[in-house]
Amino acid sequence: MASTLAACGGGDSSGSGDVTLKLVAADYGDKPDNNSKKYWMKVIRAFESKNAGIKVDVTVLPWTEVDKRLAQMVREGQAPDLAQIGAYADYAAAGKLYSADQLLSIPTQSDFISSVSAAGDLHRVQYGLPFVSSTRLLFYNEDLFAKAGVTKAPESWADLQSAATKLKAAGVKIPFGLPFGPEEPQAETMMWMLSAGGGYTDRTGAYTIDSPENIKAFEWLRDELVGKGLTGPGDPARTNRQQVFDAFTRGEVGMLNGHPTLMRQADARDIKYKMAPLPGVDGKAEVTMGVADWMMGFKANGRREQIGRFLDFIYHKENVLDFTRRYDMLPVTTSASQAMRNDGDEKKLWPFLEQLQYAQFYPADKTSWARVTKTLKEKIGSTVKKGGDPASVLGELQREAEATDNADG
Template sequence: MQRRRFLGLTAAGAATAAMAPALTACGSATPGGAKKLKLIAADYGDSPANTSKKYWDSLVSEFESKHSKIKVDVEVYSWTEVDKKVADLVAAGKAPDMAQIGAYADFAAAGKLYSADQLLSIPTQADFISSISKAGEVHRVQYGLPFVSSTRLLFFNKTLFAKAGILKAPESWDELQSAAIKLKAAGVKIPFGLPLGPEEAPAETMMWMLSAGGGYTDKNGAYTIASPENVKAFKWLRDELVAKGLTGPGDPARTNRQEVFAAFCRGEVGMLNGHPTLMQQAEAKSIKYDTAPLPGSTGKSKATMGVADWMMAFKQNGNRDQIGTFLNYLYQKDNVLAFTGQYDLLPVTTSASRDMAQLRADQKLWPFLAQLENAEFYPADKTSWAKVSKTLKEKVGGAVQPNSDPEGILSEVQREADATEIADPQR
């Protein structure tokens, strides 16, 4: 993921990015008569040694050996540029045949994408984990094909817990606060890491909303950002963690997730909410850690946050049959597991998930996998979400600062979200 801050779904306004020069045509025919498809993909590696291009090169080679009339050209870009690259191509009228990026809703709402049932066989569609495939729907039609996924868990430093005399992971907010107090008394610099800075504030926000029984939207898809449950979560954070010095010396509103991850890997953080790639980072620094379900307001949280990145197929070049053939191949179980296994990610298909749950080599991912079926996802189907996410990054950290007004700040974000929805002609 470029050890991507992982699947943050922070791609904002992809379809509105500026046009880039020197763009090439996609989906052309080769001299030998084969149809050539263009795929733009994100790089999940953090060095040339583990770049995603190696996966795509191997997959395409095997695919083309079985389908001589279809050639696939894959271009891999870092997460800092891939969404804009695709947006530039689309804006220039030179859309790729396929894109594997962070957001799909703008393109779907503009009528530029094939739907899943236009591309995939019934068995392939049915194999998607239902909670994830629903997150790929716009007006109950699936356009976003999930590519990889993850969930979030509470990470804790076992060495620091033992030093502070904490015997088990907290299951409720009160237990979390109690553990944080003990960690602070034991000299731990950051008892609980709370990254509400601009890097990934929407993710940390969502986890606390869910742990209070709230969330970004209701069952009908309406924004509920200023709900009583969400306000309760931020008042508790303000009064019971931040005000009592249990989140360390930094300002949570200016603290980014990767900063907290790095501090955890230095042995300076007792607890934080994290995703699977933190395991690799912590192990590389010989940190003894464990994971547990997110604590809720009165007990274990009933839901955790799920995140996903997306594959989509553009209509522009008219290569539906060839795209469908390739995507049905891509989502075969072994191909899914080959990618997720390389980057400690979770599969998006039931068949691959079942295999992962039985593979001893993937045992450390099992707790994340167990959360996936009931995970809650960003409202990525909303074209307004990109703007709402940006607003959250700018404002929500202020809701935990001293003398702040969490209800007022969340209500302000709610009003802006509602106004964005009303102004969106494609909602």
């Protein structure tokens, strides 16, 4: 792998006249036999068979390493031609990326789902190409609901608290799983902000972290869920998402917010569960959270035409569906989404797919977002502790976000 990375940014294959595109991609697999490299090698073989003169060399790295390694490669002048990771804004702002219209054919670009592709814009120009997406729903354990006498999924915060209270009385260990630990608290945070009618930013893209709606959400969590012992014996500030997912698959959690991967984990343990839209203040939340990962094309090696041909190929409907089916993710193109809606074997993903058109995404177009997320991971859990001060913590995050945003221009 070291030699492969060292070669990134090098010239064409010697002697043949071929162009060799370098691709760095994240690994979505959770065990060796479903490593993402298997997908990429299949796609690359098919592409190379139809595109004489273009080779593709892929390096697949774990999520814990891929961002850092890519940043190092770019910093050392060894940028790949393509990268598929979780963020694009820093590279776009630095002028290192091709825009979507420089790379993609019109049919490919117009096939993106608009709510997803809009999150790839920087200053109204699309640089981040959505690669895969997911949304969030409320999961609940049918057997535990029946045991507690809860007859339907909660639609409002009051319903959720009532159901959690009954689950606790029935002896359920964790009535509602609330993960604000360091793994991914920015996701749980955004879901509660949205369910309160707030969010990280407003329609103009300005940060609104300390809005009244957001403060209200964390005061309610502090007082009405955590404060009343409805989130189990653990400290939400030290509880990671995968910990509550694991507890759900052991039958210890009544409810939690989850993404499609939880279905596979729960099915493997024969947990009976259902899903519902996220509860909101007075009824079902109007929007849910969406997450997208991104593909980008680097200018460094000047291979715009070849990069574009490869991207047009990987965004073919069949290739998009192949990836999403492997990892229980959602497609980012209209053609693949429609095919998924028509496929009865994909029925479990339909509720997530329906939410995608209403989803809001992280402010991934902001170069400040990575630094805001780092501080949020350190501090957001304190808001729901006894004596926690959501207004103070969210205000601090807001000030840092604005200062970083202004410094970035």
